[in-house]
Amino acid sequence: AAMAGWGWARAVRGLLLDVSGVLYDSGADGGVPIAGSAEAVRRIKASGLKLQLCTNETQATREDFVRKLRALGFDVSVAEVTAPAPAACRLLKERGLRPHLLVHDDLVPEFAEIDKTNPNCVVLGDAAENFTYANLNEAFRLLIGMEKPVLISLGKGRYYKETDGLKLDVGAYMKALEYACDVQAEVVGKPAKRFFESALAELGVPAEQAIMIGDDIENDVGGAQQCGMRALQVRTGKYRPSDENHPEVKPDAYVNNLAEAVDIILQQL
């Protein structure tokens, strides 16, 4: 991350941060913070820049997610989290959809207000251990039995990194159901434009004054750039050197980690 060529960062007024792979590496043990990231969040806030977490996390309610992040030393609040489940609930209500949920047990409370009787769509999240053969067959049978199957996927990530290794993300299971039912899923979460727009609205800063910082070349960097934002890729989390040869997406800059990104951005102000 050479500091030349960062002049565009002078206009920045707010940051959207991906969480897993940027603030911490998730894992069954609760995960571990990435060195310097908790301090970087404090420095962002002290600088007067606005901050919003823009995550595809669907293994917990926002309340539990924030509790976990705070225990890891991050000074964040529920209002600072934009996540797919609440966005999906808005969409379900708007369209009168009653979901069958194939999601993580800990996400279910986010759908407490939603009518789930006699389902007319399937909502797919990062169900992890709930991605069983039986549960996938059940979701499949519901979809294939619908006159016009509606599949809503909370993100479309390929995989993510946990402390004990890489894990298949919801996108892989989305593709399985898409293929089996010959249907195209509607994605709620990154990289959907509507989702980034919600995050920007909650950040309170227009796209051209915001920077997205993430470890996912397609869902974080590509998605944000499609919305008119600048976007940085960190070399932490699921980052792999081959990402730097991505055929379509080119970050505005690479940084070794969030701490370095914040160092450089604050120096421009």
Add this chain to the structure above:
Amino acid sequence: AAMAGWGWARAVRGLLLDVSGVLYDSGADGGVPIAGSAEAVRRIKASGLKLQLCTNETQATREDFVRKLRALGFDVSVAEVTAPAPAACRLLKERGLRPHLLVHDDLVPEFAEIDKTNPNCVVLGDAAENFTYANLNEAFRLLIGMEKPVLISLGKGRYYKETDGLKLDVGAYMKALEYACDVQAEVVGKPAKRFFESALAELGVPAEQAIMIGDDIENDVGGAQQCGMRALQVRTGKYRPSDENHPEVKPDAYVNNLAEAVDIILQQL
């Protein structure tokens, strides 16, 4: 299946039959024969037509599969079965590939002769209950860790019908791994041309004198037609009325079941 327009069937000398959905409906209970199919197999043999079963079955060795079919009343032998696992073993040997197997426990003996140490490819079959979150993650990690991931899929079916309902087939899981690893699987089994060519060689009849009979519009009918064969779709097994509007594949004829197909074909001879 109006009998007019079947003149082309006069040239037939051999039949390739799909098994699940044509001879019987599979299921945890061993499955149930489709009415008239056992008698139809006997009539084919009595007529002097050659017969080969061309199946994507990967939940059992050919020996066990034939034992099950015989118990259901079908007069068939191991030599009359063309299945993906033996074809995959030939391919693995040709290319010096050492597979990690994500397959049904009962298929493993088909790979007894294959070196499976230090895997440099993944072979995916219809693993059914072995399609666990942990097993899929393991296969994914092996693939993503390879410089050039090699994924071999024993068929690419979307779903199949068992006695207790529709089940996701290997193709859905193939798509999940393809997407996660950004790789294209090599399919061994229907609808691969090479697989149909093996089946025709074992049948001992050239494509233009053979008819494929199956319930899968893409993998049976489309695949066989790509090889220059005629192909019939039965209205049993996974057949759905919407198959008759398939945008690309049109069977040479529809029949209600195998018994009707054999009736009509034998009348042409």
